[in-house]
Amino acid sequence: MHVFIAGANGQIGQHLLREIANSDHEARAMVRHPEQGPELQQLGATETVVGDLEQDCSEAMKGCDAVIFAAGSGPHTGPDKTTDVDQDGAIRLIDSAKAVGIKRFVIVSSMGAEDPENGPEKLRHYLQAKHNADEHLKNSGLNYTIVRPGQLIDDEGTGKLAVSAGQGDFGKIPRQDVARVLLAVLDTDTTINRVFEVASGDTPVAEALAKL
Ligand code: NAP
Numbered sequence: 001m002h003v004f005i006a007g008a009n010g011q012i013g014q015h016l017l018r019e020i021a022n023s024d025h026e027a028r029a030m031v032r033h034p035e036q037g038p039e040l041q042q043l044g045a046t047e048t049v050v051g052d053l054e055q056d057c058s059e060a061m062k063g064c065d066a067v068i069f070a071a072g073s074g075p076h077t078g079p080d081k082t083t084d085v086d087q088d089g090a091i092r093l094i095d096s097a098k099a100v101g102i103k104r105f106v107i108v109s110s111m112g113a114e115d116p117e118n119g120p121e122k123l124r125h126y127l128q129a130k131h132n133a134d135e136h137l138k139n140s141g142l143n144y145t146i147v148r149p150g151q152l153i154d155d156e157g158t159g160k161l162a163v164s165a166g167q168g169d170f171g172k173i174p175r176q177d178v179a180r181v182l183l184a185v186l187d188t189d190t191t192i193n194r195v196f197e198v199a200s201g202d203t204p205v206a207e208a209l210a211k212l
Pocket of ligand 1: 006007008009010011012013031032033051052053054069070071072073074085086089108109110111148149150151152153175
């Protein structure tokens with residue numbers, strides 16, 4: 001598959017490019033600044049395009065078979081950027097994917113996004129933004145997968161997961177393992193139109209996804 005990656009220069013995004021380089025898939029990495037391109041091509045992107053989720057990215061996506069949304073406004077910006085990027089940016093990208101005929105859409109959401117009201121107070125705005133984007137994707141008609149990781153850590157991945165369909169306990173997961181999940185999702189059709197939470201655990205990635 002030719003995979004369009006939003007957030008390719010991010011920490012999960014860069015792990016994902018390394019994983020894709022060793023797969024049958026090809027990555028089109030979207031970056032905000034052209035100078036980010038060469039390094040991502042070295043990591044594994046087949047091509048890079050410049051785009052911003054706060055704008056229309058339709059042209060940049062044309063010709064791809066699938067989208068992986070691994071972007072996020074991050075912890076150093078305020079709630080307005082969470083709305084602009086994590087919610088509205090994701091929604092705009094979902095609509096653009098539909099408009100240009102892309103059928104498959106995988107989004108990095110967050111554990112707790114199913115029920116923001118019951119999440120930790122300081123995360124509620126963020127979880128609501130993720131929830132709203134997830135709901136838009138579910139109702140889009142695209143073949144979606146919503147991946148909801150627990151707290152992201154920088155440890156080396158173990159390749160082993162605890163996957164659940166319900167309310168998680170905010171367990172942790174290395175970013176490298178989230179990237180492995182995103183890649184495996186592309187190759188596992190039973191993940192289509194599924195939402196699941198993921199943290200570190202005991203089950204190898206492919207086996208954990210097959211059990212969904
Ligand atoms: P990250 O390193 O901060 O990467 C985020 C990426 O999004 C960056 O590449 C950034 O671009 C890009 N981005 C931000 N605004 C953008 C815009 N307007 N247009 C295009 N790209 C934009 O984040 P991460 O650690 O890889 O995590 C990413 C995902 O995990 C997010 O969806 C986040 O909500 C989710 N998540 C996080 C946690 C957690 O514990 N932190 C838990 C669950 C889920 P630049 O490189 O140009 O800055």
